[in-house]
Amino acid sequence: MAPCIILHSPQLGENIGSVARVMLNFGLADLRLVAPRDGWPNPAADPLAAGAFEAGVAVTVFDTAEAAIADLQLVLAATARPRGMEKPVVDAIGGAELVQSRGQRAGVLFGGESSGLPSDVVGLADAIMTYPVNPAFASLNLAQAAGVFCASWGAVQGRQGRFEGTNEGVGEPAPREDLIRMFEHLEDELERAGYFHPPDKTPLMKTNIRNGFIRGNWTLQEVRTFRGAIKALAIGRGKARTQRED
Amino acid sequence: MAPCIILHSPQLGENIGSVARVMLNFGLADLRLVAPRDGWPNPAADPLAAGAFEAGVAVTVFDTAEAAIADLQLVLAATARPRGMEKPVVDAIGGAELVQSRGQRAGVLFGGESSGLPSDVVGLADAIMTYPVNPAFASLNLAQAAGVFCASWGAVQGRQGRFEGTNEGVGEPAPREDLIRMFEHLEDELERAGYFHPPDKTPLMKTNIRNGFIRGNWTLQEVRTFRGAIKALAIGRGKARTQRED
Numbered sequence: 001m002a003p004c005i006i007l008h009s010p011q012l013g014e015n016i017g018s019v020a021r022v023m024l025n026f027g028l029a030d031l032r033l034v035a036p037r038d039g040w041p042n043p044a045a046d047p048l049a050a051g052a053f054e055a056g057v058a059v060t061v062f063d064t065a066e067a068a069i070a071d072l073q074l075v076l077a078a079t080a081r082p083r084g085m086e087k088p089v090v091d092a093i094g095g096a097e098l099v100q101s102r103g104q105r106a107g108v109l110f111g112g113e114s115s116g117l118p119s120d121v122v123g124l125a126d127a128i129m130t131y132p133v134n135p136a137f138a139s140l141n142l143a144q145a146a147g148v149f150c151a152s153w154g155a156v157q158g159r160q161g162r163f164e165g166t167n168e169g170v171g172e173p174a175p176r177e178d179l180i181r182m183f184e185h186l187e188d189e190l191e192r193a194g195y196f197h198p199p200d201k202t203p204l205m206k207t208n209i210r211n212g213f214i215r216g217n218w219t220l221q222e223v224r225t226f227r228g229a230i231k232a233l234a235i236g237r238g239k240a241r242t243q244r245e246d
Numbered sequence: 247m248a249p250c251i252i253l254h255s256p257q258l259g260e261n262i263g264s265v266a267r268v269m270l271n272f273g274l275a276d277l278r279l280v281a282p283r284d285g286w287p288n289p290a291a292d293p294l295a296a297g298a299f300e301a302g303v304a305v306t307v308f309d310t311a312e313a314a315i316a317d318l319q320l321v322l323a324a325t326a327r328p329r330g331m332e333k334p335v336v337d338a339i340g341g342a343e344l345v346q347s348r349g350q351r352a353g354v355l356f357g358g359e360s361s362g363l364p365s366d367v368v369g370l371a372d373a374i375m376t377y378p379v380n381p382a383f384a385s386l387n388l389a390q391a392a393g394v395f396c397a398s399w400g401a402v403q404g405r406q407g408r409f410e411g412t413n414e415g416v417g418e419p420a421p422r423e424d425l426i427r428m429f430e431h432l433e434d435e436l437e438r439a440g441y442f443h444p445p446d447k448t449p450l451m452k453t454n455i456r457n458g459f460i461r462g463n464w465t466l467q468e469v470r471t472f473r474g475a476i477k478a479l480a481i482g483r484g485k486a487r488t489q490r491e492d
Binding site: 027055056091133138143147151154195205209212214215217226230 | 264267271272273294297298301338339377378380382383384389390397401432441454460461463465467478479480
């Protein structure tokens with residue numbers, strides 16, 4: 001179940017709009033505001049939301065953090081500063097995994113632009129979520145901070161199709177036979193062009209050229225395309241046009 | 247080595263500033279702009295950058311994507327749309343792990359606000375990076391898109407080396423600049439040979455040929471060898487022997 005995002009004392013409508021947009025980008029739709037400085041609704045939020053409110057993000061306003069989390073079973077507090085509190089600490093992926101694995105009504109609390117979450121609000125959370133930031137430049141924009149969690153939630157949801165090796169999205173490599181025929185075609189033409197010289201270096205030159213091609217895991221279509229290219233180069237303009245028809 | 251972030255045709259200075267801030271939050275400092283709509287420097291970037299430029303983010307402006315990636319060895323293209331290209335696909339964590347494990351000069355390309363990355367620019371990349379987004383609300387804000395990668399980079403730094411696939415036994419990949427020159431050389435010769443036909447299919451044919459080569463992570467030596475081969479094929483026996491001496 002997707003968690004809600006709770007912004008505690010947010011100041012800028014622009015940030016609220018940006019949070020709504022990135023929430024919906026990654027499938028979250030329950031946005032809760034605790035005591036927004038400029039009230040709600042706030043027209044400054046709309047341009048940055050890019051239609052997220054109309055497309056499904058529901059906003060609810062609360063007076064206190066306690067009220068905003070009343071119905072939740074699992075609460076994370078996002079904070080960069082150490083709090084000296086005895087709570088588990090997770091990063092963004094760890095937080096998303098925790099929410100996912102518990103299957104409970106969960107929420108993630110983010111503090112306002114000027115001062116972050118008050119300690120008593122952090123104290124209401126089950127766990128602290130913190131990102132490994134550059135200590136010399138640690139202050140994230142509020143919408144970016146929420147976006148990092150939302151993207152991690154999306155990544156955890158999408159993990160079935162997650163990156164495994166490297167060939168996802170790439171077609172089947174051509175059978176080695178076709179690659180070898182391509183090499184022989186290329187090498188024949190290079191031979192005819194007088195490229196292999198001196199003779200005792202020829203095997204090494206061939207191996208060097210083959211290695212680069214083999215590493216590319218060419219598909220059969222790529223092999224065919226490139227054989228057409230070899231033919232064109234070897235034969236030259238006029239004949240190439242005729243040959244290409246075959 | 248932290249990768250650079252490359253924004254292709256960015257429009258809003260605000261987004262450029264936001265990208266700089268979130269980069270530095272997670273330890274990235276090399277920001278490259280390709281043809282920014284409003285030029286550079288852009289005063290609209292400063293409030294959102296929150297001091298990131300003064301604190302270490304260096305901005306360089308380029309006319310073309312080719313120039314912006316010339317010195318890189320590994321290039322990721324962030325895109326939400328499937329491109330029908332034969333390239334590996336990674337998510338944000340997968341992309342950060344790839345950069346980390348290769349230990350190469352790497353960059354991540356992001357498209358501008360209105361239309362994302364053009365296909366020919368995606369074609370220059372080694373891999374496509376895509377996030378598992380809500381298909382009903384898939385368009386991320388540019389700064390959020392960059393932020394998701396930067397946070398993933400930070401998360402991967404915060405762990406210890408995990409990646410399995412290595413390039414053991416293979417030399418350093420050639421800088422992208424040398425690969426691009428090799429493509430241009432090959433394409434010029436193919437053009438002269440009348441290979442590209444019909445004209446409206448030419449960009450796709452070029453991208454298909456480039457993709458296979460890019461996947462091979464060719465070393466500089468392999469690039470040089472193959473340029474000699476192109477030359478030999480194009481020029482033919484007698485002249486090839488002369489040319490090879492240079």
